[in-house]
Amino acid sequence: MSKAVLVDITKCVGCGSCGVACKMWNNLEYRKESPMLGKDSKLDAENWTNIKLVETETGAEKQSVWRFVKNQCLHCEEPACVSACFSKALQKTKSGPVVYHTNLCVGCRYCMLACPFDIPKYEWGKVIPRIRKCQMCPGRIKEGNSPACTEVCPTNALTFGEHKDLLKQARATINNNNKKYVQHIFGEKEAGGTAWLYISDVPFKELGFRTDVTTQAVPYYTESIMHLTPAVGLTWGALLTGMYVYNRRRNTIANEENDNKKGK
Amino acid sequence: MAAKNWSFRMTPTRAVLMALAAIGGALMVYRLVVGLGPTTNLSDEWPWGMWIGFDVLTGVALAGGGYSTCLLVNIMGIKKFAPIARAALLTSLIGYLLVMVGLFLDIGRWFNFWRPFVSWGHTSILFEVFWCVSLYTTVQLLEFGEIATEKVGKRWHNIFKKILPVLLIVGVLLPTLHQSSLGSLYVIEVGKLYPLWWSLLLPIFFLMSSFFVGPAMVSLESLLSSRATGHKPEYNVLQSLIKIAGYMMLVYLVLKIGDLFYRGAAGLVFAGNLEGNMFLLEMIAGIIIPLIICFTPKLRNSKAGLATFSVLVVAGVIINRMNVVFTGMSDYIGGSYFPSAIEWLVSIGLVAMGVLGYLFIVENFNIVPKEHHEVHEETDAVRHTA
Ligand code: SF4
Ligand code: SF4
Numbered sequence: 001m002s003k004a005v006l007v008d009i010t011k012c013v014g015c016g017s018c019g020v021a022c023k024m025w026n027n028l029e030y031r032k033e034s035p036m037l038g039k040d041s042k043l044d045a046e047n048w049t050n051i052k053l054v055e056t057e058t059g060a061e062k063q064s065v066w067r068f069v070k071n072q073c074l075h076c077e078e079p080a081c082v083s084a085c086f087s088k089a090l091q092k093t094k095s096g097p098v099v100y101h102t103n104l105c106v107g108c109r110y111c112m113l114a115c116p117f118d119i120p121k122y123e124w125g126k127v128i129p130r131i132r133k134c135q136m137c138p139g140r141i142k143e144g145n146s147p148a149c150t151e152v153c154p155t156n157a158l159t160f161g162e163h164k165d166l167l168k169q170a171r172a173t174i175n176n177n178n179k180k181y182v183q184h185i186f187g188e189k190e191a192g193g194t195a196w197l198y199i200s201d202v203p204f205k206e207l208g209f210r211t212d213v214t215t216q217a218v219p220y221y222t223e224s225i226m227h228l229t230p231a232v233g234l235t236w237g238a239l240l241t242g243m244y245v246y247n248r249r250r251n252t253i254a255n256e257e258n259d260n261k262k263g264k
Numbered sequence: 265m266a267a268k269n270w271s272f273r274m275t276p277t278r279a280v281l282m283a284l285a286a287i288g289g290a291l292m293v294y295r296l297v298v299g300l301g302p303t304t305n306l307s308d309e310w311p312w313g314m315w316i317g318f319d320v321l322t323g324v325a326l327a328g329g330g331y332s333t334c335l336l337v338n339i340m341g342i343k344k345f346a347p348i349a350r351a352a353l354l355t356s357l358i359g360y361l362l363v364m365v366g367l368f369l370d371i372g373r374w375f376n377f378w379r380p381f382v383s384w385g386h387t388s389i390l391f392e393v394f395w396c397v398s399l400y401t402t403v404q405l406l407e408f409g410e411i412a413t414e415k416v417g418k419r420w421h422n423i424f425k426k427i428l429p430v431l432l433i434v435g436v437l438l439p440t441l442h443q444s445s446l447g448s449l450y451v452i453e454v455g456k457l458y459p460l461w462w463s464l465l466l467p468i469f470f471l472m473s474s475f476f477v478g479p480a481m482v483s484l485e486s487l488l489s490s491r492a493t494g495h496k497p498e499y500n501v502l503q504s505l506i507k508i509a510g511y512m513m514l515v516y517l518v519l520k521i522g523d524l525f526y527r528g529a530a531g532l533v534f535a536g537n538l539e540g541n542m543f544l545l546e547m548i549a550g551i552i553i554p555l556i557i558c559f560t561p562k563l564r565n566s567k568a569g570l571a572t573f574s575v576l577v578v579a580g581v582i583i584n585r586m587n588v589v590f591t592g593m594s595d596y597i598g599g600s601y602f603p604s605a606i607e608w609l610v611s612i613g614l615v616a617m618g619v620l621g622y623l624f625i626v627e628n629f630n631i632v633p634k635e636h637h638e639v640h641e642e643t644d645a646v647r648h649t650a
Pocket of ligand 1: 073
């Protein structure tokens with residue numbers, strides 16, 4: 001039931017259609033000072049996806065090449081942002097997308113710190129700001145469509161489908177063309193697995209991916225601590241009460257003895 | 265009649281503090297009206313800055329004097345420390361109130377601050393911090409109620425006295441939980457926070473340091489307020505208090521070193537980079553030198569030694585929190601963050617408000633033992649001659 005997108009970096013020609021589709025579908029602003037395509041492009045409150053141009057070298061001859069890397073929220077299987085949000089403004093849906101509910105958000109920005117891929121952005125200029133990020137078009141998915149960006153891709157660099165099918169497809173692709181592809185599916189294990197999967201002919205590190213990210217689901221770390229809280233709280237509370245009662249009794253007895261002595 | 269006598273001495277220092285508090289207050293309103301973007305240097309790269317790092321994370325730690333003293337005096341029944349219990353509670357209460365204001369200023373959708381009370385994101389460490397800090401502030405206000413009703417609303421006094429034991433226990437329980445949670449907040453920065461600071465033991469480190477900074481804060485505050493108000497500090501009480509802090513610091517140091525070796529990060533300490541040096545500064549100035557002072561009787565028993573110890577420990581904890589929030593993150597994030605003028609002025613304004621509030625309450629309620637009558641006479645005299 002869980003939906004996913006497979007990105008084949010080798011197929012992307014950097015046309016920017018996906019970015020345009022995202023802006024149109026989500027009513028996002030175009031800003032001259034913040035391009036969504038090219039070397040200087042980056043994610044921000046109005047760029048939920050960007051297509052970054054990376055100049056690098058590949059193959060035995062160290063041929064210099066251009067690659068285009070589409071960035072957006074990876075819709076983690078066990079999202080750190082969801083686990084970090086203390087008011088449930090971010091929620092993982094059954095079909096895959098991690099969606100944001102504006103009315104629940106307090107604007108604490110802990111999700112921004114928590115996300116291992118630094119995806120959530122913030123409306124810094126607004127008096128009443130929101131967190132902004134790719135939602136994976138949950139409305140479209142619900143109606144049986146694919147996300148706006150994958151719909152328009154002219155080169156089939158973006159494939160939408162079932163998570164497990166896409167994983168199989170990705171593995172088959174890199175195995176059948178093992179000269180061409182790097183033996184790694186980015187998103188298979190990263191941060192415990194993500195709904196967006198990438199395959200590439202250039203090492204992911206060179207493309208700016210965070211390859212040192214933990215393969216443990218991030219919430220595991222903090223939630224293991226959270227689970228300890230009730231036990232620690234109860235034990236400590238009992239201990240404190242015990243000490244308090246004990247010392248109070250000891251003091252009363254001491255006082256009585258003092259009184260007795262004085263009385264005599 | 266006499267109970268209704270409110271007094272507040274004006275001195276040049278206090279006038280300056282009032283000016284700073286007024287500027288800070290005005291800027292706070294400005295911030296709420298225009299938003300975070302125009303008033304702070306925060307960005308998508310640095311979403312948390314000075315208000316979280318200093319006002320909240322450091323503020324909560326420094327306000328730890330309340331619960332550590334309460335634990336020693338009221339729960340463990342060490343009577344020796346009783347004379348400073350009220351002052352410690354007061355500092356702590358004011359500290360938490362400031363933290364609440366700081367937090368409120370920092371959240372973007374502030375009118376939504378109550379959401380987590382009804383929409384339970386219970387997997388979040390922040391959820392625990394949020395609940396504990398708000399409950400604990402309430403508990404402290406009630407604890408203070410017992411003091412306040414000695415002077416105003418006297419008929420409530422007995423009720424407060426009755427519920428005090430429960431308040432005291434809850435008042436030690438809650439800080440233990442959230443002081444450590446503040447450390448856990450950064451556990452989620454796995455692979456982002458520099459290895460000298462990131463550790464699964466972060467909650468324990470935060471808890472321990474909040475405990476041992478308590479006595480240092482209490483001493484510092486006694487020394488300062490003795491200069492401001494003319495009370496003589498309870499030297500021998502403070503000295504034994506500091507010894508307790510010292511033992512805790514010793515354990516902290518050992519644990520910290522052990523943890524570094526266990527995680528294979530010990531080599532980074534002497535790497536000579538910014539992170540290594542800041543770590544050394546934090547540990548040598550904030551832990552090792554104070555430990556030497558603490559366990560050299562001659563130094564500990566001198567006023568200068570006591571003052572140096574307190575200043576260093578407090579500074580050490582501030583540096584530690586700043587290192588976790590800024591130094592330790594800058595390598596991963598890249599770029600730089602430096603607080604804007606408004607961020608500084610608001611933080612300074614908050615501290616000024618806290619100091620003024622403290623002075624006012626000390627002069628008008630029974631906070632400092634024995635000599636408070638003299639103050640009244642003294643201030644009365646001032647008022648009569650003025
Ligand atoms: S990539 Fe970041 S924002 Fe997206 S689901 Fe994962 S943790 Fe959340
Ligand atoms: S900023 Fe909003 S969405 Fe993000 S963690 Fe805070 S409350 Fe949740």
